[in-house]
Amino acid sequence: xxxxxxxxxxxxxxxxxTIASLFRIHGEAxxxxxxxxxxxxxxxxxxxxxxxxxxxxxxxxxxxSPTLTESGKRVAERVQHRHDVLKRFLxxxxxxxxxxxxxxxxxxxxxxxxSVLERLAHFMDFVKRCPRGxxxxxxxxxxxxxPDKETETCERCMVMAIDEYRNRHxxxxxxxxxxxxxxxxxxxxxxxxxxxxxxxIRRRIVDxxxxxxxxxxxxxxxxxxxxxxxxxxxxxxTLRKEEAEAITIEARADQEDGK
Amino acid sequence: MACECTGVAPGxxxxxxxxxxxxxxxxxxxxxxxxxxxxxxxxGNYPGVTVEKKEGEFEHDGMEIHVIDLPGTYSLTAxxxxxxxxxxxxxxxxxxxxxxxxDASNLERNLYLAxxxxxxxxxxxxxxxxxxxxEARGHSIDIERxxxxxxxxxxxxxxxxxxxxxxxxxxxxxxxxxxxxxQPATVKYGGHIEAELDKLTxxxxxSVPDSxxxxxxxxxxxxxxxxxxxxxxxxxxxxxxxxxxxxxxxSRNLLVRELGDDAEILIADRRYGFISGACQExxxxxxxxxxxxxxxxxxxxxxxxxxxxxxxxxxxxxxxxTFAVGDPLMGWIESFFGWLGEAITTYWPEGAAPLLxxxxxxxxxxxxxxxxxxxxxxxxLFLAISILEDSGYMARAAFIMDRFMHKxxxxxxxxxxxxxxxxCTVPAIMATRTLENHRDRLTTMxxxxxxxxxxxxxxxxxxxxxxxxxxxHARLLWLIYFIGIVLAIVxxxxxxxxxFKGEAAPFVMELPxxxxxxxxxxxxxxxxxxxxxxxxxxxLILGVSIVMWALLTxxxxxxxxxxxxxxxxxxxxxxxxxxxxxxxVAELEQARASEExxxxxxxxxGHAFEPLIKPLGFDWKIGTAMIGAFAAKExxxxxxxxxxxxxxxxxxxxxxxxxxxxNYSPLVxxxxxLFSLISAPCMATIAVTKRESNSWKWAxxxxxxxxxxxxxxxxxxxxxxxxxxxxx
Numbered sequence: 006x007x008x009x010x011x012x013x014x015x016x017x018x019x020x021x022x023t024i025a026s027l028f029r030i031h032g033e034a035x036x037x038x039x040x041x042x043x044x045x046x047x048x049x050x051x052x053x054x055x056x057x058x059x060x061x062x063x064x065x066x067x068x069x070s071p072t073l074t075e076s077g078k079r080v081a082e083r084v085q086h087r088h089d090v091l092k093r094f095l096x097x098x099x100x101x102x103x104x105x106x107x108x109x110x111x112x113x114x115x116x117x118x119x120s121v122l123e124r125l126a127h128f129m130d131f132v133k134r135c136p137r138g139x140x141x142x143x144x145x146x147x148x149x150x151x152p153d154k155e156t157e158t159c160e161r162c163m164v165m166a167i168d169e170y171r172n173r174h175x176x177x178x179x180x181x182x183x184x185x186x187x188x189x190x191x192x193x194x195x196x197x198x199x200x201x202x203x204x205x206i207r208r209r210i211v212d213x214x215x216x217x218x219x220x221x222x223x224x225x226x227x228x229x230x231x232x233x234x235x236x237x238x239x240x241x242x243t244l245r246k247e248e249a250e251a252i253t254i255e256a257r258a259d260q261e262d263g264k
Numbered sequence: 265m266a267c268e269c270t271g272v273a274p275g276x277x278x279x280x281x282x283x284x285x286x287x288x289x290x291x292x293x294x295x296x297x298x299x300x301x302x303x304x305x306x307x308g309n310y311p312g313v314t315v316e317k318k319e320g321e322f323e324h325d326g327m328e329i330h331v332i333d334l335p336g337t338y339s340l341t342a343x344x345x346x347x348x349x350x351x352x353x354x355x356x357x358x359x360x361x362x363x364x365x366x367d368a369s370n371l372e373r374n375l376y377l378a379x380x381x382x383x384x385x386x387x388x389x390x391x392x393x394x395x396x397x398x399e400a401r402g403h404s405i406d407i408e409r410x411x412x413x414x415x416x417x418x419x420x421x422x423x424x425x426x427x428x429x430x431x432x433x434x435x436x437x438x439x440x441x442x443x444x445x446x447q448p449a450t451v452k453y454g455g456h457i458e459a460e461l462d463k464l465t466x467x468x469x470x471s472v473p474d475s476x477x478x479x480x481x482x483x484x485x486x487x488x489x490x491x492x493x494x495x496x497x498x499x500x501x502x503x504x505x506x507x508x509x510x511x512x513x514x515s516r517n518l519l520v521r522e523l524g525d526d527a528e529i530l531i532a533d534r535r536y537g538f539i540s541g542a543c544q545e546x547x548x549x550x551x552x553x554x555x556x557x558x559x560x561x562x563x564x565x566x567x568x569x570x571x572x573x574x575x576x577x578x579x580x581x582x583x584x585x586t587f588a589v590g591d592p593l594m595g596w597i598e599s600f601f602g603w604l605g606e607a608i609t610t611y612w613p614e615g616a617a618p619l620l621x622x623x624x625x626x627x628x629x630x631x632x633x634x635x636x637x638x639x640x641x642x643x644x645l646f647l648a649i650s651i652l653e654d655s656g657y658m659a660r661a662a663f664i665m666d667r668f669m670h671k672x673x674x675x676x677x678x679x680x681x682x683x684x685x686x687x688c689t690v691p692a693i694m695a696t697r698t699l700e701n702h703r704d705r706l707t708t709m710x711x712x713x714x715x716x717x718x719x720x721x722x723x724x725x726x727x728x729x730x731x732x733x734x735x736x737h738a739r740l741l742w743l744i745y746f747i748g749i750v751l752a753i754v755x756x757x758x759x760x761x762x763x764f765k766g767e768a769a770p771f772v773m774e775l776p777x778x779x780x781x782x783x784x785x786x787x788x789x790x791x792x793x794x795x796x797x798x799x800x801x802x803x804l805i806l807g808v809s810i811v812m813w814a815l816l817t818x819x820x821x822x823x824x825x826x827x828x829x830x831x832x833x834x835x836x837x838x839x840x841x842x843x844x845x846x847x848x849v850a851e852l853e854q855a856r857a858s859e860e861x862x863x864x865x866x867x868x869x870g871h872a873f874e875p876l877i878k879p880l881g882f883d884w885k886i887g888t889a890m891i892g893a894f895a896a897k898e899x900x901x902x903x904x905x906x907x908x909x910x911x912x913x914x915x916x917x918x919x920x921x922x923x924x925x926x927n928y929s930p931l932v933x934x935x936x937x938l939f940s941l942i943s944a945p946c947m948a949t950i951a952v953t954k955r956e957s958n959s960w961k962w963a964x965x966x967x968x969x970x971x972x973x974x975x976x977x978x979x980x981x982x983x984x985x986x987x988x989x990x991x992x
Contacts, residue, residue, distance in 0.1 A: 030509045032499050075765075089520065096521060103521060200529065206770040211532040212339040213772055214373045219536075225562075228571045229667035232771045240370045241775035243663050245670070248770055 013060075015115030018084045019043060020053050021062060024073055025081040033070040088114045090126045098129055100147055130183075184256055186221065186235070187249035194222040195254035206248060214238040215252065280328045281440040284354055286381060287365030288374050289336035290656075290776035292393040296365055296423040297333045298788055300433070307792060315349045324433040327440065332359060338373070338774075340380040342493035345702060354384055355478050361439050362388040363432070368398035368405060368420075369777075371547065375539045382414065382448035385479050389435050390418040391428070397777075402550035410546040415449040424782055453534045456522050460488060460515040467508050468498075487512045488519075489528040558656075558777040565657065571664050578661070579683055582648040586641055587687040587718070593640035601633030622817055623810075631809030634896065635802040638690050638948065643794045645684060645691040649698065650789040652680075654781035658698060659773060666771055672753045673760040675704040675769060682708070682752070685715030686745075689949045690801075692717075693956055694793060701769035707759045709953055710966050713945035714752035716745050719897035722915040723940045726901050730921035731933035731991075740934075748941050751973070797952070804951035812895045812947070815866040822863040828856040854909040861906050866891045880939065880975070881932040881982045890939070896946050931991035935978045943974035 013021075023042050027034035036054070040047045054071050057063040062077035073081060091113050095106035117125075132143070189195055197219045200210050214237050215221065224234040224241060232245040285300075287293035297305075301320025308317045318333035334353055335346035342348055354362060362381045366374040381388055390411075392398075398405060411418040417435050421428025439446070452458065464484035486494035487508070495512075499505050519527045565574060605625040612621045652658040662676030669676050677699050685692035692712045699705040728740050835848045861867050862884075870888030877887050889903035901915050908923040924933065944950075944967050954963035986992055 026513070030513055031506060032496070092521070093524070097524075199525075206772065208341060208528055208532070209339075209343060209770055209772050211529050212341065212343075212376065213774075214376065214536065216533045216536045225566060227566070227663050227667060228568050229664070231667040231670075232663060234566075234663065234775060238370075238372045240373060241777075243659075243771055243773045243775055245666070245771045248772060 017057060018115055020057060021073065021077055021081040022084050024071060035070050084114065087122055090122055094125055094129050098132055098143065183253050185250045186252040186254050187246045189223045191223050191225050194220060195256045196220050198253040198255055201251035201253060210248065213242055221254065279326065282330045282332065282359040283436055284332045284334050284359040284362045286334045286350060286362050286377065287336060288338055288367060288377055290774060291365045291367040291374060292423045293336055293365040295785055296391065296393065297331065298784065299423055299426060299429050301331055307796060310349050315345050325437050327437050329436060338377060342491050348493060354386055362386050363391055364388060365391045365393050368392040368395045369401055372539050372543060376535060379451055379535050379539060383451065383482055383485065385447060385482065387439055387445040388416050388448055389439060390416055391432055392418055392420050393423050395420045396422050404548045406546040410542060413449065413542045413546065415446065451535060451538045453531060456519060457530060460519060461485060464488060464511060464515060467511050488515060489531055490516065561778050566660055566664060575661055575664050583683060583687060585648050586645040586684060586691065590640040590644050594637050597637050598633065601629055605629050619820065627810045627813035631806045634809055635805045639794055641688055642691045642694060642797050643790050645695060646790045646793040647786060649695060650786040651781050653698065654779065654785055656776045656778045659775050663775065673756040674708060675699055675701065678704065678708040681712055682715055685712045685717060687718050689713045689717050689945055690952050693949065693952045694797065696956065703764040704769050706957060706962060707756050707764055709957060710759060711752040711755045713949055713970060714748045714755065714942065716748040716941055720940055722898040722901050724937055725915040727933045727937050730924045731930035744937055744941055751942065800955040801951045804954065805948050808947040809895060816864050816892065818865055822860065824856065824859055828852055857906050858909040861888065879983065880978045881935050886936060893940065894944055894947055897940060900940060929992045931982060931985045934991065935982050938981060939974050939978045942970060942977060944971040
């Protein structure tokens with residue numbers, strides 16, 4: 006599966022992405038529409054579809070609109086995810102405007118390895134969280150992009166960064182580190198940062214009250230090691246570890262000390 | 265027909281009101297429903313889904329109030345059939361109002377559903393149930409303030425003590441009389457999302473019927489949430505569907521870019537934000553007691569070491585209650601119907617309409633008996649299940665067992681149906697009702713017959729001693745049960761990998777606080793299940809019984825190989841000693857019965873199938889008996905007795921065992937057991953599967969699938985066994 010996806014050419018990835026997108030909008034992906042979106046001849050599309058069908062990514066028979074197979078859907082989802090991460094990086098960190106970001110993300114996405122991409126996503130998180138970075142730092146960068154503005158303000162900026170850190174330090178628990186809910190031990194409490202993407206279960210978890218910022222305490226682990234019981238919004242919720250792994254939290258050291 | 269009905273008097277319309285009762289699972293919704301409607305309830309199914317539809321009626325202040333009990337849900341997404349049903353009822357059946365039952369001791373999560381009903385723009389009343397518990401936990405709720413913030417009336421109540429019921433009835437009458445109806449507050453989603461909502465609402469104007477519900481704003485919201493049911497509806501119905509859906513896609517992308525998360529997550533966040541804001545204004549919580557009663561019970565019941573033995577003990581008790589207590593009752597029922605049949609036979613005028621006599625005694629009374637006989641098991645099982653569910657233990661049992669059950673492709677809650685399957689498949693399939701997820705439920709239902717039920721035991725008890733030495737008996741019996749379990753696991757895995765493919769059902773589940781089940785709640789539940797079984801499955805079983813009777817009885821006119829009547833007369837005229845004469849007559853009658861069966865339709869089908877079952881080592885006699893076994897598995901034994909002319913045989917019948925030994929090899933004996941274990945479950949199982957899955961498709965799939973599986977496995981065993989010369 007992994008090797009299959011990485012061996013796909015950018016063009017092929019584009020096809021999968023386009024089919025998925027057309028499917029979301031129209032409920033089917035007609036060859037004509039695919040051809041139009043990618044500006045490729047219908048014959049070219051048909052040929053590409055055959056090759057994708059041979060790889061087991063698409064169900065395709067002549068004269069019937071193609072559909073993505075389960076593995077095809079997974080690849081398309083990953084391509085989309087990669088695209089999103091890149092675009093967010095371009096917009097949020099490099100402050101590229103959104104149209105340009107879109108176009109560049111489209112070209113970049115095929116050239117970047119999965120591992121590099123993960124680093125990029127991580128880096129983005131880091132920039133936002135690190136007291137030496139953060140929103141002020143990015144604003145400073147914006148400033149520096151403008152050649153007319155003077156840039157000799159480093160000292161002031163660093164003082165501001167320390168202030169920001171102290172403020173946050175005061176508000177937030179002493180040792181703040183992100184981890185997943187599955188890593189918490191019974192009795193420990195954390196605060197939800199984000200519920201990661203795990204398909205439709207994600208929505209369910211959020212519906213049950215696991216919104217970001219909510220405090221969550223692990224109560225116990227089932228006798229066979231899975232699932233776990235947590236207290237959230239004053240009631241007991243159970244979830245499997247694989248589900249808990251998708252929930253990013255900030256551990257709250259003060260709670261642990263208090264016990 | 266006196267013709268006074270010339271027209272509806274003005275104001276009459278106001279006298280009948282429809283109320284949809286909504287709420288989270290465990291919010292006490294069922295208790296409230298029972299308290300409101302007393303005995304005036306009826307249960308059915310929503311078309312095409314396994315979701316049960318409960319309705320009831322009551323009267324207040326001269327107003328006739330019709331209550332639709334919506335399935336208990338946490339949200340109103342298109343995530344589960346229950347949630348879809350809940351919102352479709354509100355949209356399509358246009359009730360006059362929603363009464364949402366809220367567990368006041370667990371306010372925020374319960375209000376999440378309430379907010380979604382508010383978004384549908386329907387007048388509503390919030391019933392704050394378990395208010396006493398909320399206070400005991402140190403939450404003091406300013407109901408007036410909250411009512412103001414949500415723009416809906418709120419009634420404080422303790423449903424199981426009957427507190428607040430009158431006030432709620434009063435409020436329903438009051439809300440029904442309001443014109444114009446009061447609209448609940450609107451949740452505001454903040455700048456970015458509201459802007460997109462406005463765009464979509466505008467795009468939807470004119471393209472959807474403007475009939476009030478659902479509002480364009482609601483549709484826009486659902487589209488933005490990526491709700492598949494609504495997207496499908498727009499695609500089918502809206503004129504400018506492509507344009508709208510393109511806009512939806514753009515809006516969703518824009519929101520991801522601007523706010524950094526998927527729209528549905530952002531929307532859920534905002535809803536909880538709205539609720540939490542309201543609660544901060546209206547709820548004051550003093551410090552919660554650190555360990556509630558529930559937590560203390562849980563320390564034992566879900567304890568790392570103790571929980572599993574306690575669970576096994578509980579399951580043992582459930583099994584014992586269902587079958588050990590049920591068996592004598594079943595015995596009484598069987599003897600009652602037996603006695604009734606005898607009585608009719610005795611008083612039946614000699615020789616008059618023998619066919620009618622047979623239809624009444626064997627067909628109808630036998631059939632009704634065959635239906636009613638399951639009732640003690642079903643009632644007792646649901647007694648146990650109600651207690652487990654209402655007390656909150658069921659959720660813990662699933663929590664404890666989930667790891668193991670999940671590994672074999674099932675849900676933690678599948679354990680009870682599978683276990684009950686060892687007693688009887690009929691209540692086992694009914695017990696799958698406790699599983700919320702459709703795929704889990706069907707998988708469990710389809711494989712449950714592989715747990716070797718009690719009715720198959722007589723077959724094993726007949727066959728094993730007939731062919732195998734005493735030292736093997738226990739081991740063979742274990743082997744058969746073991747094969748059943750292994751096959752059930754394999755089939756469950758297979759089904760989850762093929763037909764019911766997709767994400768594993770999540771285990772995102774609430775562990776409700778422990779509560780003392782109420783006698784009334786338990787009895788109502790028991791009664792409901794028993795009645796539904798009799799009404800829905802029972803009639804079907806009765807029908808099939810009569811068909812089975814006909815297959816075994818017709819055709820009436822057959823050519824006997826000799827004149828039995830003459831032969832019997834000859835015996836009596838010979839003036840033999842009484843004992844000897846009786847024996848001879850009995851032998852002749854058995855031979856005649858055997859011939860009748862051989863010539864009946866069942867026998868002919870058995871004959872016709874012989875070439876097909878030959879490769880399994882079976883002859884037409886086994887085939888015929890297998891057809892009889894479809895009525896009930898244990899009938900196989902009696903049928904073998906008839907075809908081998910040994911008279912009324914049971915599993916201990918020595919003459920029948922001798923006959924079997926003479927005619928078949930041990931390998932064939934083993935194959936009979938194997939085939940009985942796996943093949944077509946009895947007709948009662950099929951009828952119950954039909955009723956519980958609400959579709960013939962699954963019932964027939966179960967019938968065909970298991971029979972095919974039995975055929976293949978028995979074929980392999982017999983052929984391999986024959987070639988290797990094992991047990992031939």
